[in-house]
Amino acid sequence: MTNMLIKGLVATAVLTALTGCNSDDETHLVETPVATTCVEAGEECKTFTVLHTNDNHGRFWENSDGEYGMAARKALIDQIRAEVSSNGGETLVLSGGDINTGVPESDLQDALPDFIGMNEIAYDAMAVGNHEFDNPLAVLDSQRSIANFPMLAANIYKADGTRYFDAYKVFDVDGLRVAVIGLTTEDTAKIGNPEFISDLTFTDPATEAAKVIAEIKEANVADVIFATTHMGHYADAQNGSNAPGDVTLARTLAEGDLSAIIGGHSQNPVCMEPGTNAYADFAPGDDCAPDMQNGTYIMQAHEWGKYVGRADFEYFNGELHLASYKLIPVNLKKSVTEGDVTTKVFVSDEITPDADLKELLSYYQERGQGQLDEVIATTDALLDGERANVRNMQTNLGRLIAEAQRTKVGADIGVMNSGGVRASIAAGEISYRDVLTVQPFGNMVTLSTMTGAEVTEYLNTVASFQRGAGAYAQITGVKMIVDCTAKTVAISEINGKDYSATESYSFTVPSFNAAGGDGYPVLDPIQTGYVDAEVLYTFFKDKGTIAAADYAPMGDIEYQNSNSPLGCTVPAI
Numbered sequence: 074m075t076n077m078l079i080k081g082l083v084a085t086a087v088l089t090a091l092t093g094c095n096s097d098d099e100t101h102l103v104e105t106p107v108a109t110t111c112v113e114a115g116e117e118c119k120t121f122t123v124l125h126t127n128d129n130h131g132r133f134w135e136n137s138d139g140e141y142g143m144a145a146r147k148a149l150i151d152q153i154r155a156e157v158s159s160n161g162g163e164t165l166v167l168s169g170g171d172i173n174t175g176v177p178e179s180d181l182q183d184a185l186p187d188f189i190g191m192n193e194i195a196y197d198a199m200a201v202g203n204h205e206f207d208n209p210l211a212v213l214d215s216q217r218s219i220a221n222f223p224m225l226a227a228n229i230y231k232a233d234g235t236r237y238f239d240a241y242k243v244f245d246v247d248g249l250r251v252a253v254i255g256l257t258t259e260d261t262a263k264i265g266n267p268e269f270i271s272d273l274t275f276t277d278p279a280t281e282a283a284k285v286i287a288e289i290k291e292a293n294v295a296d297v298i299f300a301t302t303h304m305g306h307y308a309d310a311q312n313g314s315n316a317p318g319d320v321t322l323a324r325t326l327a328e329g330d331l332s333a334i335i336g337g338h339s340q341n342p343v344c345m346e347p348g349t350n351a352y353a354d355f356a357p358g359d360d361c362a363p364d365m366q367n368g369t370y371i372m373q374a375h376e377w378g379k380y381v382g383r384a385d386f387e388y389f390n391g392e393l394h395l396a397s398y399k400l401i402p403v404n405l406k407k408s409v410t411e412g413d414v415t416t417k418v419f420v421s422d423e424i425t426p427d428a429d430l431k432e433l434l435s436y437y438q439e440r441g442q443g444q445l446d447e448v449i450a451t452t453d454a455l456l457d458g459e460r461a462n463v464r465n466m467q468t469n470l471g472r473l474i475a476e477a478q479r480t481k482v483g484a485d486i487g488v489m490n491s492g493g494v495r496a497s498i499a500a501g502e503i504s505y506r507d508v509l510t511v512q513p514f515g516n517m518v519t520l521s522t523m524t525g526a527e528v529t530e531y532l533n534t535v536a537s538f539q540r541g542a543g544a545y546a547q548i549t550g551v552k553m554i555v556d557c558t559a560k561t562v563a564i565s566e567i568n569g570k571d572y573s574a575t576e577s578y579s580f581t582v583p584s585f586n587a588a589g590g591d592g593y594p595v596l597d598p599i600q601t602g603y604v605d606a607e608v609l610y611t612f613f614k615d616k617g618t619i620a621a622a623d624y625a626p627m628g629d630i631e632y633q634n635s636n637s638p639l640g641c642t643v644p645a646i
């Protein structure tokens with residue numbers, strides 16, 4: 074009893090002392106005028122600028138119209154850095170990840186030119202994107218060692234329970250301590266190459282962020298906390314089949330715990346209709362208001378370095394303020410038609426590319442072009458992509474492409490529209506250039522999961538498209554009978570196993586068709602981000618030798634009530 078009483082008394086005394094302190098502080102605060110602008114705050118106000126890009130996807134070089142490219146990006150960033158520094162501020166340059174995959178000249182060199190370009194631009198940090206795992210981990214490790222800046226990911230763990238990358242880094246920006254946390258989409262586990270990522274665990278980014286934020290606060294190592302993420306921005310958190318993105322992250326955390334999220338993955342310009350949760354109708358050069366959710370700004374600069382996002386921040390009275398925001402086009406052009414003549418003109422001032430970086434990268438561009446002609450595989454017979462054939466029957470090349478796409482992501486079924494197969498590959502040697510003639514469109518592979526009953530309904534439409542049209546589907550992984558008149562399918566096997574209406578199955582289809590192209594049912598799939606030509610290239614390269622007969626139709630699809638055994642031909646009644 075006595076003991077407890079003494080403890081209680083001591084506690085009361087401490088409380089009284091604390092209350093005393095507090096009221097002293099309050100008196101002190103009242104006496105100091107509170108600045109409401111950076112100018113009023115004077116010396117106390119720290120200004121800094123965050124520049125950001127995301128989803129580079131191999132675009133180190135400008136396109137054939139001279140748009141974007143890292144040399145112009147560098148010139149723009151150098152110019153902004155100089156301007157910010159002449160006004161007494163400092164600049165941080167961040168990337169929202171996915172440096173890898175998308176352009177043959179880059180893919181063939183494991184994105185080496187892209188990382189060299191990022192070093193020359195002097196990026197400060199990047200988020201790790203899902204496409205950083207498209208190559209064996211040894212390639213990623215070498216990219217990490219080449220990079221003069223950290224790759225950050227708080228939610229990727231190795232088998233031994235330690236993180237594969239640093240969770241965050243604290244930057245001293247004009248005397249202000251800015252922590253930047255990296256986060257990666259959990260979908261990486263689903264769409265990454267299982268061969269490369271099977272030893273890694275991708276944990277929930279929101280849980281991981283909360284943990285890291287608590288750690289940063291506890292250690293008192295930062296004044297403001299940012300995140301650079303590769304999770305996608307979905308307006309009003311409507312992420313559909315994709316893993317939750319930046320909006321969910323911001324809403325899940327305590328209000329304002331993150332000052333800003335610099336994102337990537339969904340490859341959209343995040344410009345909102347002010348005061349709403351909806352995207353604004355944005356065109357290059359327009360004003361852009363970033364998203365604001367639960368006290369967190371969310372920014373994303375479309376893709377490929379088409380824009381550099383510029384956020385000018387001011388910090389005073391212990392608070393961060395966004396003074397201005399822009400998406401600056403990097404030599405983007407628009408078509409202008411006068412009379413019969415259409416020309417492309419810059420949407421904003423032309424940026425003269427940095428000459429030194431352009432020269433440095435031109436070496437890699439030429440080397441990459443040279444590698445397009447290198448032999449990646451051989452085939453013992455013609456792989457048939459002739460328009461007249463592929464739109465009228467199952468062909469070895471059509472089915473090989475469907476097979477390449479489904480194996481890339483470990484799906485049960487591969488569906489490929491024959492309109493997306495543009496050429497044959499002759500018997501003999503195969504180069505990347507051959508692959509690009511077969512699949513020149515740069516469609517992405519999508520991944521959907523459905524019950525057997527839903528797959529049946531999907532294929533009722535897709536398998537009964539008429540012969541002769543680009544919609545005619547090349548399909549692998551399904552044994553079925555197609556009734557062309559009733560437009561129904563009876564599936565007996567999927568991926569070598571007996572069909573069940575309630576079992577769950579996954580399938581791939583090009584993004585063009587998933588969006589309803591060729592009259593396909595509209596899907597809400599996972600966007601794997603794999604470009605079709607790159608998938609086909611990797612498939613050939615991994616196989617080395619192709620036995621064309623392995624991909625020939627094997628009678629797994631039987632067409633009934635049709636004028637042809639090769640597909641549906643039903644005369645209009």
Ligand SMILES: [Zn+2]
Binds near residue numbers: 203204
């Ligand atoms: Zn991505």
